[in-house]
Amino acid sequence: MKPGFLPYSRHQVDQNDIEAVVDVLNSQWLTTGAKVIEFEEAVARYCGVKHAVAVSSGTAALHCAAFAAGIGPGDEVIVPAITFAATANCVAALGAKPIIVDVDPDTLLIDVCEIEKHLSASTKAVIAVDYAGQPCNYDILREVADRHKLNIIADSCHALGACFNDAPTGQLADLTVFSFHPVKHITTGEGGMVVTNDSRWIERMRRFRNHGITADHHQRSLEDTWYYEVVDLGYNYRITDFQCALGLSQLGKLNKWLAKRREIASHYTNAFETSITVHPLNVLPAVDHAYHLYVVRLDAEQLKISRAEVFKKLRENGIGANVHYIPLNLQPYYQKRFGACRGQCPAAEAAYEQILSLPIFPSMTEQDIERVIKTLKSIISNN
Numbered sequence: 253m254k255p256g257f258l259p260y261s262r263h264q265v266d267q268n269d270i271e272a273v274v275d276v277l278n279s280q281w282l283t284t285g286a287k288v289i290e291f292e293e294a295v296a297r298y299c300g301v302k303h304a305v306a307v308s309s310g311t312a313a314l315h316c317a318a319f320a321a322g323i324g325p326g327d328e329v330i331v332p333a334i335t336f337a338a339t340a341n342c343v344a345a346l347g348a349k350p351i352i353v354d355v356d357p358d359t360l361l362i363d364v365c366e367i368e369k370h371l372s373a374s375t376k377a378v379i380a381v382d383y384a385g386q387p388c389n390y391d392i393l394r395e396v397a398d399r400h401k402l403n404i405i406a407d408s409c410h411a412l413g414a415c416f417n418d419a420p421t422g423q424l425a426d427l428t429v430f431s432f433h434p435v436k437h438i439t440t441g442e443g444g445m446v447v448t449n450d451s452r453w454i455e456r457m458r459r460f461r462n463h464g465i466t467a468d469h470h471q472r473s474l475e476d477t478w479y480y481e482v483v484d485l486g487y488n489y490r491i492t493d494f495q496c497a498l499g500l501s502q503l504g505k506l507n508k509w510l511a512k513r514r515e516i517a518s519h520y521t522n523a524f525e526t527s528i529t530v531h532p533l534n535v536l537p538a539v540d541h542a543y544h545l546y547v548v549r550l551d552a553e554q555l556k557i558s559r560a561e562v563f564k565k566l567r568e569n570g571i572g573a574n575v576h577y578i579p580l581n582l583q584p585y586y587q588k589r590f591g592a593c594r595g596q597c598p599a600a601e602a603a604y605e606q607i608l609s610l611p612i613f614p615s616m617t618e619q620d621i622e623r624v625i626k627t628l629k630s631i632i633s634n635n
């Protein structure tokens with residue numbers, strides 16, 4: 253039997269999930285109803301935080317969080333070079349400037365020394381990315397942020413269910429963003445959420461997701477049923493009730509799926525621990541990793557085959573390795589608009605030449621895992 257294609261990530265939807273969605277489709281409320289609130293409360297409870305605002309994507313959640321933090325024209329926000337475009341785009345969308353800084357070469361998490369080097373009078377916030385599912389060192393980040401009066405926004409789109417010093421993501425930053433895209437830990441099709449312990453941000457974010465229209469229903473009913481006020485520039489970033497029903501159903505499986513991701517990761521780590529050519533990223537001792545991605549670095553000095561060739565050969569063998577990410581400072585938009593350039597983030601640029609994300613998702617079988625390990629090892633040893 254020819255083995256099937258193994259993507260780097262794959263969602264899982266079962267009959268319970270489908271029934272939960274169908275129940276909502278048969279009800280009177282398709283959007284902005286009780287399931288949205290129920291999902292917000294469930295994720296907040298899962299993270300042990302007070303507040304949550306569900307929106308239509310992780311990208312919308314980042315936009316919402318940056319807006320809540322008061323980011324606007326003239327402001328600078330520090331972001332790491334190794335991340336998805338949305339981390340920086342939310343800053344640009346608010347008329348502010350993303351300052352792209354280098355990462356730690358061992359973890360590919362934002363390098364705190366680099367943050368300090370790039371601070372200016374205009375710096376308002378840092379967006380820390382919990383890359384691959386490993387939370388940043390929020391003890392050190394907090395120290396720096398407090399010293400310079402910055403807000404910390406965590407882009408935890410990779411790290412739902414991860415912990416730093418036993419505290420889960422959601423509690424680690426001022427505002428934390430999750431994504432429920434199908435490649436992430438749990439899915440709503442498209443969807444995202446901002447969680448926080450600080451009630452100051454909440455009304456602002458609820459308005460932002462609804463055209464900037466004031467969400468004070470009490471006041472509205474006192475005045476007139478038709479009266480409303482647009483008090484900010486907002487968007488339609490609402491999420492539907494049937495998406496939230498899917499999210500709720502998926503959330504019930506998260507811990508089981510996290511355990512499976514960690515098990516797959518430990519297989520990979522054991523397999524490559526002693527390899528002189530394939531190096532898994534470092535995991536900090538204080539971290540419970542959520543393993544959205546399993547990233548290895550190929551040692552170019554030791555190998556006669558390029559990363560691109562390894563990638564191609566893996567694909568030829570049905571293994572959907574991927575590369576996360578092309579450093580932001582190499583992207584034309586940030587170069588043209590914000591003066592980013594090659595050479596600006598040497599650690600990120602060097603890592604980018606070497607990284608590969610191996611398949612990791614909860615429905616992988618032992619044979620799937622062994623197949624990835626064997627195939628990668630044989631590609632490397634034949635070269």
Ligand SMILES: *Cc1c(COP(=O)(O)O)cnc(C)c1O
Binds near residue numbers: 309311381410
């Ligand atoms: C997935 C992701 C996003 C965006 O989430 P969407 O739900 O796809 O909009 C943002 N940042 C990071 C790091 C991500 O991985």
